[in-house]
Amino acid sequence: MARSTVEVVLEYEVLAPSHFCFNIEAAQRPGQTLLSERLAVSSGVSVHGFRDALEGNRFIRFEAPVGPLMVNYQASLVLEAPPVPDDLPQVPVHQIPDDVLRYLLPTRFCESDVLSTVAQQLFGHLAPGMARVRAVEQWLRQSLTYLPGSTGPMTTARDVFLQRTGVCRDFAHLGITLCRALNVPARLVVGYAWFAEPPQDFHAMFEAWLGGRWVLFDPTGMAEPGRLVRIGTGSDAKDVAFSTIYGAVRMTRMEIFVDEGDRDTQLRVQAELLAEDA
Amino acid sequence: MARSTVEVVLEYEVLAPSHFCFNIEAAQRPGQTLLSERLAVSSGVSVHGFRDALEGNRFIRFEAPVGPLMVNYQASLVLEAPPVPDDLPQVPVHQIPDDVLRYLLPTRFCESDVLSTVAQQLFGHLAPGMARVRAVEQWLRQSLTYLPGSTGPMTTARDVFLQRTGVCRDFAHLGITLCRALNVPARLVVGYAWFAEPPQDFHAMFEAWLGGRWVLFDPTGMAEPGRLVRIGTGSDAKDVAFSTIYGAVRMTRMEIFVDEGDRDTQLRVQAELLAEDA
């Protein structure tokens, strides 16, 4: 059991009336208990919240007028990560539950159809189950170089498999892709992570369906799966982008703060970034 | 109001125990009333049916042993297609319902992120709403050549935009992609269609969200949207493939039969095909 406090500060210059959809609130789910949370958006903006039908991810939407916009979210949580046995078996396809089956399908950033022969050649000879997914994780860690700026919002697992560089989301997308190609349902998990090396940031990992449960893997090796403050769960990054913006905006500040309490650190980072406009 | 009778016969040679997931049953939804239906699968196979959480698509799953497999589905329906006004407006993003918003996102076969500037350049100058989506439909019909065999199961809208050939699913995928890039929610619809020119076959169209409702378009111009016997509705072809097969099988027969009653025709086709194995 661990406590965690997270905070995100996002600031934008809105250049034309724009619609924002954020996925920044901590998920409410078994193993992740919200003690308190606070969401603040610039005054005058009318915020609407909803949960998606599949995974219950929490979204907020609003229309923002021209001018500065500020979004701030804080939460305190208790995390409880059950131990993960090392010998979870692969679930035969016919035993995969109906609502898990969809996580075998290829998605925008995870072309498991394209990489199916590759996955078989790389991992098909290994015993199925936890050990094989660990082998995928190890292969990712050894084959990919973590290199910020080497990929972008349209980079897919296929690209990552070819270029062998990426950031957390790319590592996770390729992991998901290889798992699906091996008939292991897999999906993306995003959240707040504490990194030994600052800055703190959003993070992405992947989850594989093994032995009848979802198991979380971090192929970057940068964070502990058991201490991720989960925000969203989806088929790939498009489902759980922290922001999807329709309009014309410029991001002027992004600050993320993660305090695990038992760690002697409080790290802040500020980034001046051009936001992804849509 | 129109009556329609549809039938599909699928036969496979199962080479190793395989898992089948079919999406061949007619949807139960407003405007499409099932009078009767019958599903038959080779004896000894235990069939499980379920509906997906998002659109209620009807799937059947089963594990099949080595040997021949036969699947037969028949249905009689009454279709009622409401008239579609010509002046439906585009819905501003902030008014798009929460559960429709997802149909603005890029998907495996519809890279609306990649084609966003292209869509703006081609159609951005037109008045938004029904007229603009009709312009997309017209552009598809004029720019693409319907050419069976020119694309495959991994062909995406990006490929189709480049090569300018495809089949119904490719026409629909590119239509969806262009709509999404114009901030019009769009999705794939598959079903049984009656074609003036045989053989009868599964067909794919696309639906766009206009004026607060879904409107169906057939950019191939081969079938009447109002007379499609809908099977499934999804974000793209991966969600509503008529079959997804895990194992080793060979398709030996596919026969589709569509009788619209008021048409003097009964057409059958038989295809010997290698099934997509997974």
Place this chain on the structure above:
Amino acid sequence: MARSTVEVVLEYEVLAPSHFCFNIEAAQRPGQTLLSERLAVSSGVSVHGFRDALEGNRFIRFEAPVGPLMVNYQASLVLEAPPVPDDLPQVPVHQIPDDVLRYLLPTRFCESDVLSTVAQQLFGHLAPGMARVRAVEQWLRQSLTYLPGSTGPMTTARDVFLQRTGVCRDFAHLGITLCRALNVPARLVVGYAWFAEPPQDFHAMFEAWLGGRWVLFDPTGMAEPGRLVRIGTGSDAKDVAFSTIYGAVRMTRMEIFVDEGDRDTQLRVQAELLAEDA
């Protein structure tokens, strides 16, 4: 030393006045001595021959009127393939001759820039030289499935690396790509090959620059490099296509005949194909 007799018969239906450029004549080069040859083209067509500036490949060009077109080429040759030592070293880049340097660059079908990290990861740990290129050849033979129809005229090495299927040209393109990515100059060689299993056909192999000379490899394992009747040598398939056609034509016959004299076989094949029009 070996004798070989080759013949190709090509027939087209020319639908509109079209320009043909063929690369079907046996190369004249050390180790390949032409005893006799004969080229026949439908009467009334004025044929112009030339050699390209880089490799001396022999081309014939002509304009053909509407109607049937026949091209027939026969040659008798003596082939002498010098033995290839097993220990040829890799040539350091600074010692690569000026006119060989270009074969390190990426080309249309051989994206060695894209696969450079992949090549290092797969083969970078092996000792450079002949052994490493043999390892590339072995890897291709083990990883790729020879599957006619699985690729087309626009398939590149990147595609082949992902899908793991192809025909001789695809095997060769990926071999070239991996060699270049390892700083080994490499290029495509096309010719007439005798196959134990009919039909006889054009064939493609790749050549790598090792120990100061070009060494021929056949990653498909289908033919003997020393017995290939070489037609052309180029950076990739676009340089040495057997036909490049500008106009509207339909291929109606392609027959290739290879007689190695010491083999008890004369095999003929006829293919009705749609020609690539340009």
Place this chain on the structure above:
Amino acid sequence: MARSTVEVVLEYEVLAPSHFCFNIEAAQRPGQTLLSERLAVSSGVSVHGFRDALEGNRFIRFEAPVGPLMVNYQASLVLEAPPVPDDLPQVPVHQIPDDVLRYLLPTRFCESDVLSTVAQQLFGHLAPGMARVRAVEQWLRQSLTYLPGSTGPMTTARDVFLQRTGVCRDFAHLGITLCRALNVPARLVVGYAWFAEPPQDFHAMFEAWLGGRWVLFDPTGMAEPGRLVRIGTGSDAKDVAFSTIYGAVRMTRMEIFVDEGDRDTQLRVQAELLAEDA
């Protein structure tokens, strides 16, 4: 007739012994007369110069030891650009000279095979010849946004056609691709250009074969074709990269200086860049 003085200063930190191949010297060709030139490379480096077999581009090669490396090239020239008639006709394929024919083929960065239908749809209805190539140039200028950083060394014409952004080389690659797809031979030209808006830089344009001669086009509209100090001519950027480096280096300075004499300007730019290592 115009005079021009150009200079380039390149500095690198060589991290491991590396091989450099530069294409920075002004071409010697009709219409471009060298009055004087000077090449200086860090002492102790043994420079070898050569010209390629196809276009006579001037290259220098050398092996550099670990440590700082400086390359400086200056030239004074007289340029004489013949007037370009507005009514040059397209040359029918059968009249294209043997050694020009290769510029119809697709290349690494110019996939004219992929975009052939697109080119026909966009420009096929226009009268062939100068006017059609001008239409291509205009389309590029209107459809593409000049956006440094939006593309990289592996970006191809296909990518540019999809994303609609790029730099000079991308504009030129797409121009070349569309011309070839229309059966107009086309190639890349790189050189030193004077820009009204600093910094001065290497520049890329494209050349099309019209009326029996090469005509230069600058689809970016940033420079005057007649005043480009040409360095190299090739099938695409891979043939005429200003530097190709095998080894491990870091570029620490790139300064380009163009003085057209009759313009009142001397502009310098310094860039700290990571060099492309190979």
